[in-house]
Amino acid sequence: MNSQLSTNTYKETKGKANVKHMLSEYGILLALLGMVVVLTILSPNFLTSANMLNLFKQVSINAVLAIGMTFVILTKGIDLSVGSILAFSGIITASFVVGNDTNLFLGIIAGLGAGLLLGAVNGIIVAKWKVTPFIATLGMMAIARGLTYIYSEGQPISGLSDAFLIIGTGGFIGIPFAVWIVLITFAICSILLYRTKFGRYVYAVGGNENAARTSGLNVDRTLMSVYCISGLLAGLAGVLLTSRISSGLPQSGVSYELDAIAAVVIGGTSLMGGRGRLWGTLVGALIIGVLNNGLDLLAVSSYWQQVIKGAIIIIAVLVDRKRT
Amino acid sequence: MTVQPFLIEMKGISKFFNGIKAISNVNLNIRKGTVHALMGENGAGKSTTMKILSGIYKPTEGTILMEGKEVFPHTPKAALDYGIAMIHQELSPIFEMTVAENIFLGREPLYPKVHLVNYPKMYKDTKKMFENLDLSINPKKKMKELSVSEIQMVEIVKAVSYDSKVIIMDEPTSSLADKEVEQLFSIINRLKKDGKGIIYISHKMDEIFRIADDITVFRDGEYISTNLAKDLDQETLIKQMVGRELTDVFPERSPSIKEEMALSVEGISAPGYFENVSFQVKKGEILGLTGLMGAGRTEVAKAIFGMIPIESGSIKLKGEPIKIKEPKDAIKHGIAFVTEDRKEEGLVLPMSVKQNITLTSLKDVSSGPMMKRKNENEVADDMIKRLKIKTYHRNQLVETLSGGNQQKIVLAKWLLTNPQILILDEPTRGIDIGAKTEIYKLMDHLTQEGYSIIMISSEMPEVLGMSDRIIVLSEGKVMGTLSSIDATQEKILSLATANKMEV
Numbered sequence: 001m002n003s004q005l006s007t008n009t010y011k012e013t014k015g016k017a018n019v020k021h022m023l024s025e026y027g028i029l030l031a032l033l034g035m036v037v038v039l040t041i042l043s044p045n046f047l048t049s050a051n052m053l054n055l056f057k058q059v060s061i062n063a064v065l066a067i068g069m070t071f072v073i074l075t076k077g078i079d080l081s082v083g084s085i086l087a088f089s090g091i092i093t094a095s096f097v098v099g100n101d102t103n104l105f106l107g108i109i110a111g112l113g114a115g116l117l118l119g120a121v122n123g124i125i126v127a128k129w130k131v132t133p134f135i136a137t138l139g140m141m142a143i144a145r146g147l148t149y150i151y152s153e154g155q156p157i158s159g160l161s162d163a164f165l166i167i168g169t170g171g172f173i174g175i176p177f178a179v180w181i182v183l184i185t186f187a188i189c190s191i192l193l194y195r196t197k198f199g200r201y202v203y204a205v206g207g208n209e210n211a212a213r214t215s216g217l218n219v220d221r222t223l224m225s226v227y228c229i230s231g232l233l234a235g236l237a238g239v240l241l242t243s244r245i246s247s248g249l250p251q252s253g254v255s256y257e258l259d260a261i262a263a264v265v266i267g268g269t270s271l272m273g274g275r276g277r278l279w280g281t282l283v284g285a286l287i288i289g290v291l292n293n294g295l296d297l298l299a300v301s302s303y304w305q306q307v308i309k310g311a312i313i314i315i316a317v318l319v320d321r322k323r324t
Numbered sequence: 325m326t327v328q329p330f331l332i333e334m335k336g337i338s339k340f341f342n343g344i345k346a347i348s349n350v351n352l353n354i355r356k357g358t359v360h361a362l363m364g365e366n367g368a369g370k371s372t373t374m375k376i377l378s379g380i381y382k383p384t385e386g387t388i389l390m391e392g393k394e395v396f397p398h399t400p401k402a403a404l405d406y407g408i409a410m411i412h413q414e415l416s417p418i419f420e421m422t423v424a425e426n427i428f429l430g431r432e433p434l435y436p437k438v439h440l441v442n443y444p445k446m447y448k449d450t451k452k453m454f455e456n457l458d459l460s461i462n463p464k465k466k467m468k469e470l471s472v473s474e475i476q477m478v479e480i481v482k483a484v485s486y487d488s489k490v491i492i493m494d495e496p497t498s499s500l501a502d503k504e505v506e507q508l509f510s511i512i513n514r515l516k517k518d519g520k521g522i523i524y525i526s527h528k529m530d531e532i533f534r535i536a537d538d539i540t541v542f543r544d545g546e547y548i549s550t551n552l553a554k555d556l557d558q559e560t561l562i563k564q565m566v567g568r569e570l571t572d573v574f575p576e577r578s579p580s581i582k583e584e585m586a587l588s589v590e591g592i593s594a595p596g597y598f599e600n601v602s603f604q605v606k607k608g609e610i611l612g613l614t615g616l617m618g619a620g621r622t623e624v625a626k627a628i629f630g631m632i633p634i635e636s637g638s639i640k641l642k643g644e645p646i647k648i649k650e651p652k653d654a655i656k657h658g659i660a661f662v663t664e665d666r667k668e669e670g671l672v673l674p675m676s677v678k679q680n681i682t683l684t685s686l687k688d689v690s691s692g693p694m695m696k697r698k699n700e701n702e703v704a705d706d707m708i709k710r711l712k713i714k715t716y717h718r719n720q721l722v723e724t725l726s727g728g729n730q731q732k733i734v735l736a737k738w739l740l741t742n743p744q745i746l747i748l749d750e751p752t753r754g755i756d757i758g759a760k761t762e763i764y765k766l767m768d769h770l771t772q773e774g775y776s777i778i779m780i781s782s783e784m785p786e787v788l789g790m791s792d793r794i795i796v797l798s799e800g801k802v803m804g805t806l807s808s809i810d811a812t813q814e815k816i817l818s819l820a821t822a823n824k825m826e827v
Contacts, residue, residue, distance in 0.1 A: 196693045197686045204683060207672035214631070214661065214669045215684045215737070216652040274674040 027319065028268060028283050032290065039294040046297055053176060057168075057244065059289035060178035061086075061237045063282060065256060066263035067189050068233030070281045071226040073264050074193075075206040076273025077133035079227065081122060082234040083256035084144035087249070089115040089238030091148050094157040094248025097164040104163050111242075112235040118144055119231015123224035141257070148250045158247035168244030178240055182282075185233065190278050192229075202226060207274025262309070263288055266316040287312070328355040329391070331521040332377070332408075332490055337386035339372055346372045350386070350547040352540055354490060354521040359512060361524045361532045361553070364542035364565055365784060370525050373542070374492050377523075378410035379403030390489075409483035410492040415475050419468035424450035426467055427482045453481050457511055473504035480511060484520075491515065492523040497531060498618055509535055527616050529558050529821045541565055559814070566784065566813040574789030575761075575768045577808075580608035581792060585643060586776035587659075587745050589628065592637030597623035598800035600637070605745065610767065610777045612791030614784075615820045620800040621780045622664055625747045628778075629654045629661040641744075655684060660738035662731075664749040664780070670734040671722050678704035678718035680733050685740040707736040711766065728759025735766070746770065749780045764790055784813045796820050 023030075039046040065082050072079045089111040096107030118140060125136040167177050193199040201222040204212040213219050237256075242248050267284030269276025291312065295305045332354040339346045347369035354360050362370040375381045377388065379397040388395050390406055397403035403410075417426050424446045425432075433442045433449070450463035459481070461474055470478065476496060483491050497505050512522055512535060526532055532539065532553070539556055541548040541564045548564055588604040598620035605611045613621050626632040628639060630648040638645050641657055648654045654661070663669040671680055681704045682689050689700040704718045711732045715725060722733055731751065738746065751767070752760040767777055767790060781787050787794055794806045796819035803819040 195695055195697075197690050197695060198693060200679065200683070200686060200695065203675060203679070204672045207674045208668075210669045211672050212683075214629075214651050214663060216650075216655040217683070218652075274672065 028266065028280060028287065028316070032283055032287050035287065035290050035294065039290065039297070043294070043297040046294060051293070051297075055289055055293045056179045057176055058293065059285050060176075060182045061241050061244075062256065062259045062263060062288065063182045063285040064185055064233050064237040064240065065260035066267075066281045066285050067185055067278065068230035069257075069260040069264050070267075070269055070276060070278055071189075071193070071202060072133070072230045073206075073261070073269050073271060074202050074273060074276050075223055075226050076209070076271075077126065077223070077226065078137060078261065078271070079122065079230045079234075080134065080137040080257050081118065081140035081144055082230060082237075082260055083253035084141045084148065085115050085118045085231055085234035086238040086241065086253035086256060087251070088118065088144045088148045088151070089235035090242040090252055091152045091157060091238075091248040091250055093239050094160060094242050095151070097161045098157060098159055100161045100163070102161050102164075104161060107164065108239055111239045112232060115235020115238060116228055116232040119228045119234070120224070122231060123227035126227060127220040127223035152248065152250045154250060156247050156249045160242070160246055160248075165243055165246050168240060168242075168246070178244065181236070181240060185236070186278065186282055189229075193278055198222070198225065203274055205273075259288060262313045265313060284316075328357050330354065330389075331356045331391060333389040334373070334377065335387050335389070337373065337376060337383045337388070339376060339381060340384045345545055347542075347545045347547075350542070351550075352547070353550070354523060355538065356521055357516050357519045358537035359516060359522040359524050359535050360538045360540065361526065361536035362540055362542065363527075363532065363561065364548075365782075368542040368565070369545040370542050371494065372545070374410060374494065374523065374525065377403070377490075378408055378492055380410075404486050404488075407487060407489035408492070409486050409488040409490070411476075411479045411483050411494065411496060413494040413498060415472075415479055417467040417475055417478065420466060422464050422466055423461060423470070423478055424463040426478060427453070427463075427485055450481075453485055457481065457484075457514065459511075473500050473507070476500065476504075476508070477511070480508075484515065488520065490521045490523065492525075494525045495527070495617075496524070497526065497528065505531070527821060529561070529818075532561075533558070558818075562814050562817050566817070574785075575765045577610075577768055577790070577792070578772060580768075580771040580774075582607040582774070586641070587628075587778075588640045588643075589624075590638050590640065592624075592627060592634045592639065594623065594627050594632050594634055597627070597632060598797070601797075601800075601802055602637075603795050603802070603805070605776045605778060607744075607776055608771045608774055609792045610771055610779055610790055612787040612794040613778055613780045613797065614782065614787045614794060614816060615797035615803075617782065618799075619797040619820065621797055622749055623800075624797070625661060625749055625778065625780055629659060629747065655741055655743075658742065658744040659747065660684075660741055660743035660745070661747045662734050662738055662749060662751060664753065666727070666730050666734055671730060673723040674721065676719045677708065677713065677715050677722055677725070677733060680722050681707050681718075681736045681740065684737050688740070703740065707740065711736050711739075712762065726755070726759070728755040728762070731755055731759070731763065732766075735763075739770075743775070745776050745778065747778045747780070750782065751779060752781075752783070752786060760786075784816060787811075787816065788813065 045051055065086070069079055069082065092114045093107045093111030096102060096110050097104060122137055122140050125131045126133050170177050172180060193202065201217055204217060205219050205222045209219060241252060263284035264281050265271065266287055267277065267280030269280060288309065291309060292305065295308065330353050334350060334352040337350040338348045350369065350373050352373065364370050372381065376383045377397065379400040379402050382398050388397065395406050397406055397408055427450055428446050433445045434440065435442045447463045454461055454463070459477055461470065461477065467475060496508060500508065515522060524536060536553045538550060539553050539561065540550040541561070543565060584607040586605050586607045589602055591600050591602050593599040601624055603611065613624065615621050623632055627634050630650045630653055639648065640646065646657050648657065667673065672683065678700065682700050689696055689703055701718060708715060708718060713732045713736065714729050722730055752763055771777060779790060788811055792808050794808070794811050794816065796803045796816055798820055806815060
């Protein structure tokens with residue numbers, strides 16, 4: 001195409017293009033608002049502060065996982081191990097905070113560290129040993145789950161310190177700590193992704209790994225880092241969940257990776273890498289949460305809920321294909 | 325010359341892509357039982373014509389007759405049904421499948437009723453085909469176990485097995501050793517005897533004169549001439565292929581060469597790619613690196629840039645030997661590499677103009693880990709202005725820009741690294757004349773500023789129009805160096821086709 005031509009075309013259609021652009025860019029936000037409106041009309045219990053607090057708490061775990069997942073997917077990767085890492089971190093933290101005279105801080109650090117460690121192993125397998133992310137993290141999914149059962153001997157760990165449980169149940173100025181954690185995580189990750197060199201590397205590696213390498217970027221270190229981030233955030237989600245359900249369950253987090261991937265995809269991040277946005281992931285997680293919550297309130301059977309959720313994911317991708 | 329009847333007659337064939345002419349008014353007559361060579365420079369229109377004949381492209385204008393009747397090979401399948409088969413230059417067999425499975429792909433013999441694949445018959449038939457052509461390839465071997473020449477032979481057998489009347493071979497010997505070429509030629513002779521028509525595309529003069537009966541020359545998308553091979557000699561043929569004056573797309577090169585040596589490459593070898601390559605580039609000089617496709621030009625550049633490991637030899641920058649293991653090292657030493665394929669290795673398509681421009685120099689627009697947005701925007705806007713990149717905003721995605729502007733963005737990206745040596749691989753491929761001229765002017769300008777340029781190109785006019793000195797490679801070896809005053813297209817072509825000549 002002649003460049004002169006394309007510049008002119010842009011100017012001529014600027015108004016129209018902008019509306020279209022806005023729609024495609026912020027369409028999921030509209031979808032979320034639409035769902036809220038419909039549910040508010042259909043169910044008087046939906047838009048109540050009690051239900052909203054409950055909804056946000058439910059969403060928080062998936063939101064944290066999905067934020068980490070966004071980094072991985074932006075590099076054209078995938079992390080199937082986040083559900084298992086969540087369980088592993090959860091059980092580690094739980095084992096540190098049994099009873100009331102325990103070191104809370106140490107327990108949380110141990111849980112986060114465990115997630116970071118397993119994430120780093122993912123990173124090494126993908127970046128250094130060049131195993132495709134799907135296989136590498138599928139393996140880690142089984143390994144982390146197995147380690148969780150070994151460490152806990154298959155038993156739940158309960159009787160956790162009261163102070164620890166406050167993370168999952170307490171709040172600050174009326175907003176649950178879980179929500180604060182999501183917001184802070186989102187803020188830090190946004191800065192990381194949009195304001196640092198590293199963030200630019202993530203997009204470049206996912207957009208064209210060859211070009212990134214030829215441009216002298218450290219591709220391996222970038223890949224390594226995104227899996228570390230995903231692991232660390234899976235650890236954080238594990239600590240959060242353990243506190244909320246007031247015990248460490250070795251079987252927790254099964255298939256959580258699927259919800260996290262769904263949130264990222266609904267949010268408009270491409271599985272082909274290099275295209276996507278962090279706020280979209282947050283909206284994607286909210287859409288899934290609102291859907292779960294709303295369908296519960298409307299007493300839709302949980303079997304049908306799964307069918308609807310699956311359909312929404314496919315529709316989101318179809319709509320997104322038009323966007324790009 | 326009508327001893328044999330015409331098998332194929334292409335009459336007045338034209339093809340336009342988005343209104344841009346690829347070939348116009350091509351006439352081509354293929355006689356039964358002959359080898360018809362197509363000659364011309366890269367981009368002359370040979371491949372487009374053959375893609376029309378084999379059903380990959382639909383002609384915009386013109387008719388195709390086969391044995392006197394009009395045919396419409398508008399899909400590869402239709403062409404095969406008419407008996408027209410093409411063996412592409414880049415072979416793409418399914419490596420994990422057996423030889424026989426590849427040959428019978430899409431038309432596997434079935435057992436009646438149950439419709440399951442009849443493997444014994446498939447292997448037996450394949451074996452018979454090979455025996456007919458005196459080939460000894462095991463039909464049960466997987467394609468990945470075969471040598472390149474064996475794969476080539478399998479493709480030929482496959483083409484013949486469609487009961488083809490016309491077989492198109494695009495540079496069939498580009499990856500064959502001498503002995504294998506002989507084998508190919510004996511097969512071609514056998515096919516001739518069977519009354520097939522062979523269309524043979526090659527750059528290798530000696531081969532053409534050995535094997536071809538007729539020779540048709542293309543130039544700039546136009547049909548030039550058809551002659552009997554025995555009526556032509558090499559010189560006349562090259563003249564017909566080249567035949568044009570350099571137009572004024574090239575700026576007057578202003579003298580800019582300094583005595584100072586910028587880069588010298590001493591006897592570098594990378595087995596399988598090139599051997600014992602040496603050359604020097606002075607400050608402010610444009611060195612043209614040319615040769616046919618597969619001559620090892622790009623590989624030499626990749627080696628200098630740390631993308632292909634060098635086994636022996638050394639690279640010196642201003643007389644100091646340097647070690648380059650990966651692109652990062654090369655960049656640090658002030659070497660920049662604008663790759664041949666913008667989309668594969670040059671640009672990150674889903675990113676913006678700005679983000680692509682600053683990709684190699686992020687450390688200059690950030691403090692610590694944090695990006696300095698304002699700084700980055702300024703740097704990008706400067707480059708957009710300096711290289712006259714046509715974009716409505718620095719945040720426009722590069723995938724929406726034209727080829728010429730994309731190429732400028734790749735250039736901008738590398739200029740920001742403050743290189744001393746700029747390697748440009750096919751710097752104007754796929755961009756229109758206007759943008760070409762702008763890039764040439766820019767190159768001239770850069771040498772004035774003291775940059776040294778190594779330009780790899782297979783476009784003769786470009787090589788002759790821009791280079792101060794020209795190095796011709798053939799099969800991984802330096803065949804000769806020509807100064808811009810001595811160089812002619814004829815001289816370059818004879819060097820590139822591996823014919824030694826006295827200078």
